[in-house]
Amino acid sequence: MTPRSPSRRQLLKAAGAAAVVGGLPARVLSAAPPAVSATPELIAAATSEGKLNFYTAMDLPVAEKIAKAFEAKYSGIAVRVERSGSERVFQRIAQEMGSGIRNVDIVNTSDAAHVIVWKRNGWLAPFVPSDVAAHWLEQYKDPDGTWATVRIYLSVIAYNTNLVAPGDVPKSFAELLEPKWMGKLVKGHPGYSGTIMTATHQMARDLGWGYFEKLAGQKVLQVQSSTDPPKKIALGERAVQVDGGDYNVFTHKQQGAPVEVVYASEGSPTISSPNAIFAGAVNPNAARLFQCWLCSREGQQFLVDTTGQYPAHGEAKAHPSRRPLSQIKLMREDPVEVEAKADEIKARYTSIFKV
Amino acid sequence: MATLDSTQALAGATVPTARTRLDLSTPVMVLFTAALCVLIVLPLGWLLVFAFRDQAGRATLANFQRLLTDPTFVEPLLTTFTIAGSVSLACGAIAAPMAWLVARSDMPARNAVRIIVTASFVTPPFLGAIAWELLAAPNSGLLNQAWRAVTGAPSEEALFDIYTLTGLIFVVCCYTFPYVFVLVANALERVPGDLEDAAAMLGSSRWRTARRITIPLALPALLAGLLVAFLQAMTLFGSPAILALPAGFHTITTKIWSLFQYPPKPELAAAASLPLLVLTVVLLRAQSAILGRRSFAVVGGKGAAPRLVGLGALRWPALALCLALLCLPVFLPYGALVNAAFSKVPSQLLTLDRFTLRNFVFVFSEVSATKLAMKNTFLLGAMAATAGALMALVIAYLTSRAAGRGHRVLGFLAMAPIAVPGIVLGVGLFLAYTRPPFVLYGTLWILLLAYITIELPAAYQQMQSAFHSVHHELEEAGRIFGATRLRVLKDVTGPLLRSSLVATWCFVFVAVVRELSAAVILFTSQTKVLSVLIFDLKESGDLAAIAVLGLSMLVLTALVIVAANSLLGGGSAARLRNN
Known part of the structure; x- marks a missing residue:
């Protein structure tokens, strides 16, 4: 439905990503508009619109919390959260745009490759909040101002502490292939979840x-969203998750669930959303206003x-009980390559896992 | 055409004062045929076009070649037939005896059993599947936990594993057997008592009477029920969508659904739906051949209600058996849903410590899509039920009384959607209504069209079987007195069919509320319905929210049905009968 041929902008983005990844000094001319802050005029204009359609792949309770906090700060703007996995959000937006339905106002996707496609299609409106201009690393914003990373997290191994003895805790992806984990694993699906799509790309590349x-020979319980494996191990349905959002494991742990994160020795897939x-x-x-x-x-x-x-914001303080990213071995994120290989990754995954 | 004197009484029906001269049945039939053409031929036509072309729009047979050679298509197809065949047989084995007990024996609490079976029909298959995940997931399932607690089995062992092909067949059975039950129970009730009495008076034993009178008269309904169960299981999306993915396989409907993930491949999906279409047409032909050979009009202007068979000492064991069976589709799943709705952890049994209303607060005050989805769902349900029931009434009248030359075409059109899985019809509608002359995608209208189209076959079948059971001698009496066909429909047949009509309305309403497969293709963020909201929640595994939403949806549905029956159905409020 949407053209996927490379364009100048994609090449710019590729250059940007290469700069991130390889530390190359790739400065490009920016087409970004001047930075904007939440001025009284913007607030008044937003309030007169009165509502916002927010498409997102964030865990629903998290997304609704954010929506409620925004509503509390700017009363009179009702946020409608449209939540599903990023790959389904992507399909939904393609279907709606293709039919001339203008419904999505702002989107949050966990597959950073999606903004490459949307930008190439000319679907995105450049907008740079002043905080993004001042406090964002280059790798977390589009030089042309069409998108900005708002959250960073990992796809991690995690386990139920009641079901896995301390001595048995797996330390690597490789260990999950041991016979003792047969029938005890759960993982998300790259056809539904952008997190898992991104993670699958990194794992397939590195492992x-x-x-x-x-x-696939380990009788893995296959679920859809990356937010589901943490729920399945919290319930005790499976002992260990192969992939899934670290923040979901964290929120379950906060609520008293017996779950714990493992940072795999091969590295943890990184997701910038x-x-x-x-x-x-x-x-x-x-x-x-919401973006601001x-x-x-x-x-x-x-x-x-x-x-x-x-956080992507240079001055926001990371959560005290989370291990800093600098102390975790990370797999390298590469949205440009995910964009190029998305269909191949889905097809190959489906042929391996039969679903 | 003869006129009808306004003072003349007409076979017990009230006669309006207006004179009626024209027989409108031909224009009405033309109108309905045209409407059905648009409703059905347009989306199916687009599907056919797409099945025979490639992504660039050129004519090709490559889609079918791939369908028959690519194992990722062949395996789901075979799996689907395995499921449909097993479900059909199992449903017959369970539903037929239970229907006999309810309809023809003196088992205690027969009406209660019938109502509970109806309740299991009300359960959306996807919700039932989720409830059974709560019960029989191998590790966290409540039944498996209980089993381990009782037997002391180690934590790796499970009594049930719902994430298997058998698990899926079981769940599909739970929510398909009411189709067979209702058809058989109603047929058994319609067997005329005087025929059985005559046989008994002529010295026939009870078994011989059953074998020669009762069973032959009820057999067509059973065969029809098995067929419906097969078709339902074959085209079902909800339960497989919940269970097939974690179980590691696809059915043809979930495969078709996966073909609409990005990048969408509607050509392959259209091609994949054609085998289902062909097979359904063949099966429906077989059914009409079975039913067509005999006359089953058993509610005439005369006749006696059938006699109940005394079970004696077996009365209470029979009830116990029925209730035990009803644990599977009703008591256990609803128990699990209630447990999940009020519990802090859905996989733990509710205790005072674990009791919470947090899930309700989340669903009703935090999830921003809830209110809109509720409104959309019930609005669409009422509109589709009203339009669908009235259309079914008129079409069934025209076809069952063979009132015109086009009646075969009309009947075929009304039944045609049964051959199309909802998800495929959803795609056909999507293709048809995103382009001129009717641009409806993004509005509630496209969902309304989808619901009417999908439910029309069932509504039509019910009204048709109701017409079959009313002997035409009553109508002929009206016609002899000079009333037009539509007048007879309104004053004679209509009142006789009122409870059937109300039941059909309820049937369509319930079916719309629980419909997922077409809605999941046709919804947009603004036209989301409850089933799609639950489906989205399932994707992220929010089981407690699903339980709250599912239970609320069912309570509201039940209230609507009770209201409809007591307002319109006269004395039949307590007995929702899908005859």
Whole structure:
């Protein structure tokens, strides 16, 4: 439905990503508009729109908490959260845009490759909150201002502490192939979840597809969203998750569930989740105000404090009970390659896991 | 055409004063045929077009070639037939004896059993599947926990594993057997008592009477029920969508659904739906061949109610058996849902410590999609039920009384959607109504069209079987007195069919509320319905929220049905009968 041929902008993005990844000094001319803060005019315009359609892949309770916090700060703007897995959000937006339905105002996806496609299609409206201009690392914002990363998290191994003895806790992805984990694993699906799509790409690149072929022999319980494996281990339905959001494990642990994160010795897949405003938004000012708020120090700190995710804002303080990213071995994220290989990854995964 | 004197009484029906001269049945039939053409031929036509072309729009047979050679299509197809066949047989084995006990024996609490079976029909298959996950997930399932607690079995062992093919077949059975039950129970009740009495007076034994009179008269209903169960299981999306993925396989409907993930492949999906269409047409032909050979009009202007068979000492064991069976589709799953709705952890049994209303607060005051989805669902349910029941009434009248030359075409059109899985019809509607002349995608209208189209076959079948059971001699009496066909429909047949009509309304309403497969293709964020909201919640595993939403949806549905029956159905409020 949407063209996927490379374009100048994609190449710019590729250059940007390469700069992140390899530390290359790739400076490009920016087409980003001037930075904007939440001025009284913006607030008034947003309030007169009165509502906001927020499409997101965030865990629903988290997304609704954020929506409620925004509503409390700016009364008179009702946020409607449209939540499903990123790959389904992506499909939904393609279907709605293809049919001329303008419904999405602002989107948060956990598959950073999606903003590449949307931007190439000309669907995104550039908008740079002043906090993004001042406090964001280059790798977490589009040089042209069409998107900005609002949260960073990991896909991690995690386990139920009642079901796994301390001595048995797996330390690596490789250990999950041992016979003792047969029938005890749960994982998400890259056809539904952007987190898992991103993670699958990193794991297939670093560990090889052979890893997944062996994993498929372990009778893995296959669920959809990356937010579900943490729920399944919290329930005790399976002992160990192969992948799934670290912040979901964290929020379950906060609520007293017997779950614990493992940072695999091979590295943990990294996910940076961008927000983008749509050019056809019915409530453009509400979308801008929401972006300003979520990217403000206050909004970022709220996200960190309530969900334990890592902030993109340079001045927001990471959650004290989360291990700093600098002390975790990470797999390298590469949205450009995910964008190029998304269909291949889904097809290959489906042929290995039969679903 | 003869006129009807306004003072003349007409076979017990009230006669309006207006004179009626024209027989409108032909124009009405033309109108309905045209409407059904748009409703059905448009989406199916687009599906056919898509099945025979590639992504670039060129004519090709490659889709079918792939369908028959690619194991990722062949396996789901075979799995689907395994499921449908097993479900059909199992449903017959369970539902037929239970229907006999309810309809023809003196088992205690027969009406209560019938109502509970109806309740299991009200349960959406996806919700039932989720409830059974709560019960029989191998590790966290309540039944498995209980089993381990009682037997001391180690934590790796499970009594049940719902994430298997058998598990899926079981769950599909739970929510398909009411179809068979209702058809058989109603047929058994319609067997005329005087025929059985005559046989008994002529010295026939009870078994011989059953074998020669009762069973032959009820057999077509049983066969029809098995067929419906097969078709339902074959085209079901809800339960497989919940259980097949974790179990590690696809059915043809979940495969079709997966073809609409990005990048969508509607060509392959259209091709994958055609085998189902062909098979359904064949099965429906077989059914009409079975039913067509005999006359089953057993409610005439005369006749006696059938006699109940005394079970003697077996009365209470029979009830115990029924209630034990009803644990599976009703008591246990609802128990699990209530437990999950009020419990802090859905997989733990509710205690005072674990009691919480947090899940209700979350669903009703935090989830921003709840209110809109509720409104959309019940609005669409009422609209589709009203339109669907009235259309079914008129079409069934026209076809069952063979009132015109086009009646075969009309009947075929009304039944055609049964051959199309909801998800495929959803795609056909999507293709048809995202382009001129009717751009409806993104509105509630496209969902309304989908619901009417999907439920029309069932509504039509029910009204048709109701017409079959009313002997035409009553209508002929009206016609002899000079009333037009539509007048007879309104004043004679209509009142006789009122409870059937109300039941059909309820049937469509319930079916709309629980419909997922077409809605999941056709919804947009603004036109979301409850089933899709629950489906989305399932994707992220929010079991407690699902339990709250599912239970609320069922309570509201039940209230609507009770209201409809007491307002319209006269004395039959307590007996929702899908005859």
